[in-house]
Amino acid sequence: MRSGLTFFAGLILLAAGQLALAQNGSLGLPKTVEAGAAFSIHTTGSGKGVLYIVGPGQILRRDVQLGETLSFAPGDMHNAGHYLVVLTGGSSTENGAFDVTAVHQATTLSFIAKPSRLPVDLHDGISGVVYVFDTFHNLVLQPTPVSFQLSGVAGAPQTRTVTSKNGVAWTKLDSASKEGAAQFEARAGNVTDKRIIQQVPGDPCKLKMDVRPDGQQLQLETEPVRDCSGNAVPDGTIVTFTEIYDGGQSTVDVPLKRDIAKTEMPAHKGATISVATGVVMGNEIRWGKE
Amino acid sequence: MTGRILAFIVTLVTVALIVVGTVWPFQSALVTAGVDSGADMLRPSSSPQAAVENLATQIGRRDWEKAYSSLADKNEFEETDFVRDLAGSYPSLRSHASLDSFDVRPQHASADDAQVKLNLRWSTVVGTFLDTRMLRVVKTGDRWSVVWPLVKEPHVPPQVIAVNYLRWDVIYRGAEDDWGAQDVESPHVRIVDMHPVDRGGGVVIMGELLNEDVVPAFVNVKATLLAKDGSALATEDSFDKISHVLLPRQVTPFLIEFHNVALSQVDSVHMQPSSTLVAASADPVVEIEDQHLNPGSQASLSGKLLNQSGQVVNVAHVLGTFYDNTGQLIWVSDGYAERALLPGTPETFAMSVPPDIASKVKTERAVTTTYSSNRFQ
Numbered sequence: 001m002r003s004g005l006t007f008f009a010g011l012i013l014l015a016a017g018q019l020a021l022a023q024n025g026s027l028g029l030p031k032t033v034e035a036g037a038a039f040s041i042h043t044t045g046s047g048k049g050v051l052y053i054v055g056p057g058q059i060l061r062r063d064v065q066l067g068e069t070l071s072f073a074p075g076d077m078h079n080a081g082h083y084l085v086v087l088t089g090g091s092s093t094e095n096g097a098f099d100v101t102a103v104h105q106a107t108t109l110s111f112i113a114k115p116s117r118l119p120v121d122l123h124d125g126i127s128g129v130v131y132v133f134d135t136f137h138n139l140v141l142q143p144t145p146v147s148f149q150l151s152g153v154a155g156a157p158q159t160r161t162v163t164s165k166n167g168v169a170w171t172k173l174d175s176a177s178k179e180g181a182a183q184f185e186a187r188a189g190n191v192t193d194k195r196i197i198q199q200v201p202g203d204p205c206k207l208k209m210d211v212r213p214d215g216q217q218l219q220l221e222t223e224p225v226r227d228c229s230g231n232a233v234p235d236g237t238i239v240t241f242t243e244i245y246d247g248g249q250s251t252v253d254v255p256l257k258r259d260i261a262k263t264e265m266p267a268h269k270g271a272t273i274s275v276a277t278g279v280v281m282g283n284e285i286r287w288g289k290e
Numbered sequence: 291m292t293g294r295i296l297a298f299i300v301t302l303v304t305v306a307l308i309v310v311g312t313v314w315p316f317q318s319a320l321v322t323a324g325v326d327s328g329a330d331m332l333r334p335s336s337s338p339q340a341a342v343e344n345l346a347t348q349i350g351r352r353d354w355e356k357a358y359s360s361l362a363d364k365n366e367f368e369e370t371d372f373v374r375d376l377a378g379s380y381p382s383l384r385s386h387a388s389l390d391s392f393d394v395r396p397q398h399a400s401a402d403d404a405q406v407k408l409n410l411r412w413s414t415v416v417g418t419f420l421d422t423r424m425l426r427v428v429k430t431g432d433r434w435s436v437v438w439p440l441v442k443e444p445h446v447p448p449q450v451i452a453v454n455y456l457r458w459d460v461i462y463r464g465a466e467d468d469w470g471a472q473d474v475e476s477p478h479v480r481i482v483d484m485h486p487v488d489r490g491g492g493v494v495i496m497g498e499l500l501n502e503d504v505v506p507a508f509v510n511v512k513a514t515l516l517a518k519d520g521s522a523l524a525t526e527d528s529f530d531k532i533s534h535v536l537l538p539r540q541v542t543p544f545l546i547e548f549h550n551v552a553l554s555q556v557d558s559v560h561m562q563p564s565s566t567l568v569a570a571s572a573d574p575v576v577e578i579e580d581q582h583l584n585p586g587s588q589a590s591l592s593g594k595l596l597n598q599s600g601q602v603v604n605v606a607h608v609l610g611t612f613y614d615n616t617g618q619l620i621w622v623s624d625g626y627a628e629r630a631l632l633p634g635t636p637e638t639f640a641m642s643v644p645p646d647i648a649s650k651v652k653t654e655r656a657v658t659t660t661y662s663s664n665r666f667q
Contacts (some may be wrong), residue, residue, distance in 0.1 A: 023354045097472055116475040117503070200504045236456035236572045238540040241467075242655075250579040252598070255455055255537060255572035263598070266579060277537035278500050279482055 001078045026200045027087055027096040028069075035078050035100050040071045041085065049089030055100065056081035064089075080138035093268035102138035106188040109133070109146075113184045113195035118203040120179055120229055124172040126150065126197055130186045132164050139167035146188045150171065152199065153180035164188075175199045179231040201231035207282030209241070209275040218243075218287065222275060232259050237277060243287075245271035335360070338404035338427035341434035342394045346408060349376060350389035357368055362428050367391050371440060378444045380630035381604050381663050383419070387412035387628075402429035406436075412628075416607075418529065419628050444635045453602025455572035458506050467667035476508035479565040482541065485619050488553035495546040496622045501536035506570035507582065509536050511544045514560040515551055517596060524548050525554060531624060533609055533659040535570055542657060543611040545622035574599030576606065576631065578656045589648030594636040595627055595658060605629035605661040615652040631660070 028042030041051065045066035053060040056079050064070050066089050077083070077100050085096040110131040118125045128148050132140040147170035149158035155176055162169040169188075175197075176182060182197045205228040212219050220241050225233040239261035243250045245268035254261040265273070267287065277284035293643050336339035341360070348357035354376075358369040380385040390413035397405035403426065410421040426437040463473035484497035493515060501507045511532060515523040531541035574597055581593035591610045597603055606627040614620050625641030643651070 064600065114475075116473070117505070234538065236458065236506075237504065237538040247582060249581040249654070250577060250593075252575065252577035253537075253540060253657065254575055257455065257572075263575070263577070265577070278502060280540065287304075 001157050009166045027085060029085060029096045032101050033077060035103055035134060035138050037077075038072060038074045039077070040069050042069045043067060043087060045089060049087055049090055052086040052088075053077070053083055054086070055079060055083035063242055078136040078138075080134075080136075092203070102140045102142070103134035103136070104140065104142045105134065106132045106144055106191050107135040108137065109186055109188055109191055109193040110196060111186045111193040113197060116196070117200055118175050119200040120175055120182045120199050120227070120231060121177050121202060122175040125175045126173045126184065126245055127170065128173070128184060128186060128195075129168065129170040130164070130188065130193075131160065132167055132169070132188050139162070141167050144169070144188050146186060149185045149187070150176075150182055150186075151176065151196070152176035152182040154178045161184050177229045201227040201233050203227060204233050204237075204277050204280050207239070207275055207277060207280055209273075209282060209285070211273060211285050211287060213267060214264070216267055218267045218273070219262065219264055220273065220275070221262035222256075222260050222282070225256055225257075225277070227230065233277075235259070239275060239277045241265060241275055243268065243271050243273045245269075291411045291528055308480060329382065331386050335433045335435065338399055338434050339394050341427050341436055342406045342408055342425055343392075345436050346389075346392040346410065349410070350375075350392070351627065357529055360435060360502050361438045362430065363437045367408050367440050372438065374443050375438075375441050378629050380602050382628065382630070383414045383416065383605055383626055383631040384628045385421070387414045389413070390418055401567065403427070404434070410630075414626075416626055420458045423630075431544075443629070444632060446632045446635065453573050453600050455575075455599075457569070457571040457573075459569045460567050474567050477501055477503040477505050477509075477536075477565045477567055479503070479507055479509055479536070479563050481511070481561055481563055483619050484559075484561060485555070486553060486559055491516060491550065493551050493553050493556060495548070495549040495559060495561075496543065496619055497561075498541050498543050498619065499532070499536070499540045501538055501565070505567055506538065507536045507565040508534055508568040509542070509563065510534065510548065511567045512562040513548075513563065514562070515548060515556045516558045516560060517555060518557040521555075524551050530607075531609070531622060533607070533657055535568065535572065536565075537572060541655075543609050543619070543622040543655075574603055574631075574660055574662070576602045576603065576658045576660060578608065578658060579636070581654065581656055583643070583648060584652060585645070587645055589643040589645045590640045591623065591625075591643055591656070592638065592640040593656065594638055595631055596636050597631040597633050600633050601662055602633070604663050605662040606631050606637070606639070607659045607661070608641060609657050609659070610641050610643070611657075612643065612647060612651045613653045613655075614650045617653075620650055621647040632656070 030039050033039045034158045043066050047066050049064050049066050051062045051064050058079050080100050080102045082099055087094040112129045113125050130146050132144050134140050146164055147161040148171045150155050150173045151161045158173050160171045162171050176199055179199050179201050182199055184195045184197050186193050204225045209220055209222045235256050237256045238253045240253050243265045250265050252263050253264045269288040271287045274284045333340045335344055354373045358372045389412045392410045395407040406425045406427050408423045411418050427434050480500050480502050482498050482500045493512050505506045505595050510527055512527040514525040517523050526548055528546050529542040531545035567646050577596040579594050584590045608625050610623045612621040623643055625639050625643045627637045627639045629637055631637050
C-alpha cells in the first residue's frame with residue numbers, strides 16, 4: 001500500500017516537470033557556425049536562466065533572460081567540432097547541439113616532406129604531404145587545391161596540383177639528376193610553405209686508382225670519384241684500399257678529400273692492390289713481379 | 291642425523307680451507323684479492339721462480355717503486371720507463387687494466403742464471419689480454435733478481451701534423467619547432483650480407499652493414515629469432531661486435547649471439563638495423579698492415595695498426611670478417627690494441643679465430659674503430 005503511494009507521487013512530479021519545460025519553450029540554435037564567426041541563440045520562455053556551451057577545448061557560460069536572443073561576438077567560438085548547448089532556467093533544463101566548422105580559406109599549412117636527403121635520379125623518391133588548416137588551426141575538410149613544386153639547381157621545376165581530401169593532400173616527385181639543395185614548395189591559395197631537399201650523389205661509378213712507387217712505399221691515389229650522373233661523390237666518403245701479397249694483407253679506409261682518396265701502403269713485389277667504396281669495386285693493380 | 295654429520299663435515303672443511311689459505315696464500319690470488327700488506331706476504335727471492343712471483347705480485351699491486359728496485363738491470367733505465375712499459379705512456383686499455391692473475395713457468399736454470407716465462411693476464415673493460423715476458427733471472431749473492439726486458443714505448447718527436455679531414459656537425463630539430471617541421475634525416479643503412487649458423491649450443495647471426503648515405507651514422511643491429519608459430523624466441527643485438535660509427539660508404543661486420551637456442555627451432559629472423567645521425571670526424575685514418583691468419587689450435591688474425599693521422603688514438607678496436615673460398619661470410623671476430631696508437635707508430639693487434647673456422651678461411655677483411663679521449667669516433 002505504501003509503495004503504491006510513492007509510485008503515484010513520482011508520476012505526478014514527472015508530469016509537473018514536463019509541463020514546466022513546455023512553458024519555457026525551445027532553443028533557437030544554428031545548425032552550423034563557421035569558426036570565429038558571430039552567431040546568436042534565441043531563447044523562449046520567461047525568467048532567468050544560464051546557458052552552457054560545451055565543445056572541444058572550450059566551454060562558455062552566459063546568464064540569459066529567457067525569451068531574448070543571445071549574441072556571440074566574432075572569435076567567441078573558434079575550435080571546430082560538435083558543441084552541446086544546455087539551457088537551465090528554474091527547475092527545467094533544455095538541451096541542443098550545433099557544429100562549428102573550419103573556415104574554408106586555408107591560412108596555415110603543415111607540410112611534411114620526406115626524405116630531407118636522397119640520392120639523385122630516384123623515381124617517386126620525394127613525398128610531400130600537406131595538412132590544410134584555417135586561421136584557428138582547424139583542419140579544413142573542404143576540398144582545397146594544393147600545388148606542389150620542386151625546383152632544383154638545374155632543369156625545369158616539377159609541379160603537381162592535388163585537391164585535398166579530408167584536409168590532406170599528398171604527392172610524389174622524382175629527384176633531379178644533379179646534386180644540390182632543391183626547394184620543395186607547397187601552396188594552397190596564397191599560403192605557401194617551403195622545405196629543403198638535399199639531393200646527394202648516388203653510388204660511385206668507375207672507381208679507378210693509380211699507383212706510383214715512393215721508396216719502400218706505394219702512393220695510391222684514386223681519380224676524382226663521381227657517380228653515374230657525373231656528380232662528385234662527397235668528401236668524407238670512405239674508400240678502401242686493400243693490398244694482398246704473399247702471406248699477408250694490408251687494408252686502409254681513407255676518406256675522400258677534394259674528390260680523391262690517397263694513401264701510402266708498403267711496396268710488396270707481386271702484390272695485388274684493389275680499391276672499393278661501399279659495395280662498389282674499382283680497378284685492381286698487380287704491383288711488380290715476384 | 292645424516293644431515294647433521296654432513297653439516298659438521300662441511301663446516302670443518304671450510305674452516306680448514308680458510309686456515310690453509312691464510313697461512314699459505316697463493317701469490318696470484320693475493321694480487322686478485324688486492325692484498326696490499328706489503329712485502330711480508332712475499333717469499334724471499336731465494337729461487338728464480340720466487341723472484342719472478344714477487345715481481346709479478348708487486349706489479350699487480352702497482353707498487354712500481356718496489357718492483358723497479360728489485361730488478362737486476364734497474365741501472366739501465368728509469369723507473370718511469372718501467373712504468374710506461376707496463377702501464378703505457380698515454381691513456382689506453384693497458385693503463386686502465388688491473389692484473390687479473392699471472393703464472394710463472396721456469397724454462398731452464400743454472401747455478402746463477404735462469405730463464406722464466408711470465409704470463410700476466412690483465413683485466414680490462416673489454417676483456418682480458420695476455421702479456422707474456424720471457425725473463426732472465428740472475429743470482430746476486432743469495433738473492434735472485436729479474437733482468438727486465440724493457441719494451442720502450444716509441445717517442446713521437448715534437449712536430450706539427452696538418453690535418454684537414456672532414457668533420458660533420460649536426461643541428462637537430464628543436465623543441466620549439468612546429469609539428470610538421472623538418473628534422474635531419476637519419477642515415478640510410480643497409481644489411482648487405484646476413485648468415486645465421488648453429489654454433490656452440492646456440493645461434494650466431496653474422497653479417498655486414500653498409501652506410502649508403504653521405505653522412506656519418508651511429509649504427510646497431512638487432513635480431514629477433516621467430517619460431518614457426520611467429521612467436522619471438524629471443525632478441526639480441528650486436529653489442530660490441532660491430533663498428534658503431536660508420537662513415538659514408540663504410541661497411542662494418544656484425545655478430546649477434548643467441549645462447550640456448552637451436553637453429554632448428556628458428557623459422558625466420560627479423561633483422562632491425564638502426565641508425566642515428568651523429569657528429570663525427572673522418573680523422574684519424576688507421577692502416578691495418580701485415581694482416582696474417584695464423585692457423586693452428588690457437589688460430590688468430592694478427593697485424594699492425596698504423597695511425598696515419600696526428601692524433602693519439604687511445605683505444606683501437608679491430609673487427610675481422612672472414613670468408614670461405616666461395617666468398618661466403620663464415621666468421622666475425624674482434625680484438626683490441628692494448629696500447630695507444632701514436633702517430634706513425636705501428637702497434638700490434640691479434641684476434642682469436644676458432645680453429646675449425648680458420649681452416650676454411652680464404653680471405654679476410656679488417657676494419658678499425660678508434661676512440662680518442664678528447665673525441666668520440
